[in-house]
Amino acid sequence: MQTGKITKYTPFQQIDLPDRQWPSRTITHAPIWASVDLRDGNQALATPMNVDEKLEMFELLVGIGFKEIEVGFPSASDTEFNFIRRLVDENRIPEDVTLQVLVQAREHLIRRTFESLQGVSKAIVHLYNSTSPVQRRITFNKSKEEIKAIAIEGTRLVKSLIQTIPDTKIRFQYSPESFSDTEVDYALEVCEAVMAEWQPTERDKIILNLPATVEVATPNVHADQIEWFCRHLKERNKAYISLHTHNDRGTGVAATELGLLAGADRVEGTLFGNGERTGNLDIVTVALNLYTQGVDPLLDFSQLEHIRSVYERITRMTVHDRHPYAGDLVFTAFSGSHQDAIKKGMDLRSVTDTDGIRWEVPYLAIDPEDIGRDYEAIIRINSQSGKGGVAYILERDFGLELPKAMHPDVGLTINSRADQGSRELSPQEVHEVFMQKYVNLSAPLELLSIEREDFAKTGEVKVEAEICIEGETMLVAGTGNGPISAFVNALQIKGWKDFKLLDYRQHSIGGGSKTKAAAYIQIKNDDGTVSFGCGINANIELAGLHALVSAFNRAHPKPSK
Structure with missing residues (x-):
């Protein structure tokens, strides 16, 4: 290639049209x-x-x-x-x-x-x-x-x-x-x-x-x-x-x-x-x-x-992955900020009567459904992905509606796994990592069984739970205004409560006889750190208790007995 003054090529001659009209049409x-x-x-x-x-x-x-x-x-x-x-x-x-x-x-x-x-x-x-x-x-x-x-x-x-x-x-x-x-x-x-x-x-x-x-x-x-x-x-x-x-x-x-x-x-x-x-x-x-x-x-x-x-x-030609409208990746977001914005836009449309309403979803110029595509590949997860994208995958494909406060923590965990492998994670892999790191965790503390007793006069609940902690099985008991607070009281009696319960959410997954409950708990530890846990069970109370145990285990990898 020539450098400096290019003599091999010359600009095309301009058209003499000073009053051109097309720019304003x-x-x-x-x-x-x-x-x-x-x-x-x-x-x-x-x-x-x-x-x-x-x-x-x-x-x-x-x-x-x-x-x-x-x-x-x-x-x-x-x-x-x-x-x-x-x-x-x-x-x-x-x-x-x-x-x-x-x-x-x-x-x-x-x-x-x-x-x-x-x-x-x-x-x-x-x-x-x-x-x-x-x-x-x-x-x-x-x-x-x-x-x-x-x-x-x-x-x-x-x-x-x-x-x-x-x-x-x-x-x-x-x-x-x-x-x-x-x-x-x-x-x-x-x-x-x-x-x-x-x-x-x-x-x-x-x-x-x-x-x-x-x-x-x-x-x-x-x-x-x-x-x-x-x-x-x-x-x-x-x-x-x-x-x-x-x-x-x-x-x-x-x-x-x-x-x-x-x-x-x-x-x-x-x-x-x-x-x-x-x-x-x-x-x-x-x-x-x-x-x-x-x-x-x-x-x-x-x-x-x-x-x-x-x-x-x-x-026998191939449409490029980035080809407008038709490419495999044109409705895919890897960037965390893009994923979060897309999720918010899609969430808003899901709860709004959108018939005849203008399409407004960040980063998507067209509704993929209009051209026979779906939202399956809108968000994919790699080390560059953000909290919104991970949450979107878990909700869209697996029905898990994570509390917003939980998104950054889960996003960081998933991205770290993708970064370790230097590759994209499939939705199934995202789900597997979430289940492994947040759901129904059983070490070092495992909830084996629990019984509750209700007191109508005071409205209190008493629980007696069989637990296993670091390989040792024992019974613990506590009271509270519900089974979760009662179990927290049981941990306090044992001297293991060094946290404050910040948030509890729950929702159903699926329908009919196969419906399960998903519960999410956020705790704040005495050192100021925050931990999250998720519990999934057919019984909504057990789902909540498993969520608490999971949050506890994430905060206390080796608690003192």
Whole structure:
């Protein structure tokens, strides 16, 4: 790489548009969507789809709601040609879906393309030729006039061949390939020449597709190109302006969104951005971005995991773990502060009638349920996790509603275990550590059995408990206003009470005959430290007593007899 003054690369020329309007606009409705998975996406695969795989992908795209689907480059290979014929012969094309076919502006390829469309009720013929200075000079060695003539002659041939398939409604799309790297005034000149040849009307518009075949500038420059083109195009009312962004700079989505603000009507792209080099526009991301802004995308991604699984199987591509909306980790929080905030947001929604209420959960731009995902992987636990995440896992997966004061202590314990192994802990492992460190602890003090006696006159309770402490079994007795306070009194009589009972909570786990009680006790020791314990038992009183013993054991690993 060069350093200092870079001479190998130069900035892309800015567009002269001082009164640009797109920065102050808002996207208020979905564009016309066109999937190019079966053509642009397919040609970018190391192992292209066979006909059966293309059929399955076509059905998937139809199910999502695409009404315009570029099914291939029928003049390029027999597989492409035969796929279209199978769609026709097996009557697989829904009435509201229009097939799109791509063809270079070359006579024999155009004629072969029309052969493939026999029997199709409606189709878009997508004609293209390269217009950029680099392509004109290096690839074709032709002048601007010669390049424009290719586009006009190709358009004329397409128009003449419509009569060969009179039962097919043909719409026309033209792309000045590498529009992103073409002088905007020249791109306009070529497109207007094509329009003059085609003679579109307001009712039967031409599609002018302006592809960012290679991203060469920042998204704002792309938006300026689109707005400049829309504002200068004669008979703008007779054309749909279509976008087809690639992702060479990693800003394909942004360029598309700004292009829509700049006046475009239509978007071409693929599922998860599959395409040449760094990929095409990811339609999933743009559509769901609209959805999170309150705009109906008119595409159904409510079963996104299913869509992803079909896509990965057919294309043999893998959706990245951090891919927007679809990645395995996009609804996962490792950071403790994130986990805590997510838990609070989810807790608030769980106790509120949220029907029609705005989605507001920290760190989650979209409700995972809306796209067929669940909360199972929202929070995962490693050494970076916090108190809220651990508490969320224990409550969500195991029904344990830890008191808030207990969260930091449990979080530290779980994180220490994760840190020791330098890895993430599964929810089951989190539960196992909690049970091992806090629940029904039996050393050094173990509660073997207990009997209670109630005194109606005084309201006092007397307990007599059989315990084992450091291997020695004995009986202890005490009184109080309940079994827990009575047992505390028994410990005091033995000289073992050097703590104050701060808090007691309990709740049920499960339902029916298998219901258990979970109890939590917080004690403050004479040295100022705080200890927590949990007890789980079918009997609520025993659960509370086990919680007290567990807290005692955590505070007194070796108590004096």
